Amino acid sequence: MAKLFIIVGPSGCGKTSLVKNLVKKIDKLNVSISCTTRVPRANEKDGVNYFFITKDEFIKIKNQNEFIEYAKVFGNYYGSNRKHVEDMLVKGNDVILEIDWQGARQIKQRFAKAISIFILPPSIEALKQRLDARNQDNKDIINKRMQASVSEIKHFNEFDYLVVNDNFEDAIEKISSIIYSKRLTLDIQTKKYKNLIKKLLSTQNSI
Ligand code: 5GP
Numbered sequence: 069m070a071k072l073f074i075i076v077g078p079s080g081c082g083k084t085s086l087v088k089n090l091v092k093k094i095d096k097l098n099v100s101i102s103c104t105t106r107v108p109r110a111n112e113k114d115g116v117n118y119f120f121i122t123k124d125e126f127i128k129i130k131n132q133n134e135f136i137e138y139a140k141v142f143g144n145y146y147g148s149n150r151k152h153v154e155d156m157l158v159k160g161n162d163v164i165l166e167i168d169w170q171g172a173r174q175i176k177q178r179f180a181k182a183i184s185i186f187i188l189p190p191s192i193e194a195l196k197q198r199l200d201a202r203n204q205d206n207k208d209i210i211n212k213r214m215q216a217s218v219s220e221i222k223h224f225n226e227f228d229y230l231v232v233n234d235n236f237e238d239a240i241e242k243i244s245s246i247i248y249s250k251r252l253t254l255d256i257q258t259k260k261y262k263n264l265i266k267k268l269l270s271t272q273n274s275i
Contacts, residue, residue, distance in 0.1 A: 072165065073162060074164075074183070075164055076166075076172050078195060078220040079213040080196070081198075082187065084166065085236070086240060086243060090243060090247070097162050097163075099164045101118060102119070102147060104118045105120075105144045105146075106144035106146070107120075137167065137171040139170035139171045141216075146167070148171065169223040173226065176226075184226075185228065185229040185230075185243060186229070187231055189217075189233060196210075
């Protein structure tokens with residue numbers, strides 16, 4: 069019943085802030101905390117932003133087939149832990165995976181019903197501004213990320229939904245609508261309101 073949402077977009081498109089806001093705002097929506105071999109940034113905490121692990125630990129988890137997807141991005145490994153994601157789904161929570169296009173492809177192959185959303189920045193200038201403003205990476209890394217961003221954008225047409233993050237509140241509203249609409253499909257609502265529907269239909273016989 070619970071759903072997997074994939075959110076992808078170039079570095080600096082604002083997807084992390086969007087996801088943070090969405091899980092705060094929408095009930096029963098969790099975000100998957102990825103494992104990475106990247107060094108933590110100054111404001112990042114282990115187990116909150118990522119599970120920061122060594123390359124050896126990453127390879128071990130990968131060899132045990134414990135990642136539902138993984139990829140090498142900017143020279144570091146990132147992966148979504150199967151058990152971590154399954155635990156949230158089993159509890160009936162929808163899960164957002166904030167990953168890159170390579171991981172999104174793997175998820176779509178394994179979970180055809182996963183819903184994928186691509187976030188576009190309003191312009192290249194805005195993307196650069198956001199990466200500069202973040203002030204967390206050095207110039208060399210920022211330039212590399214700018215190049216990688218354009219490569220990432222090339223994959224926009226592999227996704228189910230496209231949202232331009234021009235205005236934050238507007239983007240939140242659009243992504244929320246996607247999530248709510250997926251929760252309101254006939255199959256899900258029929259299961260949720262099984263008793264109500266039964267009662268309503270049985271009333272027909274007694275009229
Ligand atoms: P950052 O280092 O800026 O936190 O993330 C770099 C890129 O890695 C972003 O595009 C982010 O979405 C992606 N990423 C983060 N976690 C995962 C993951 O678990 N799997 C994959 N495939 N990509 C991830």
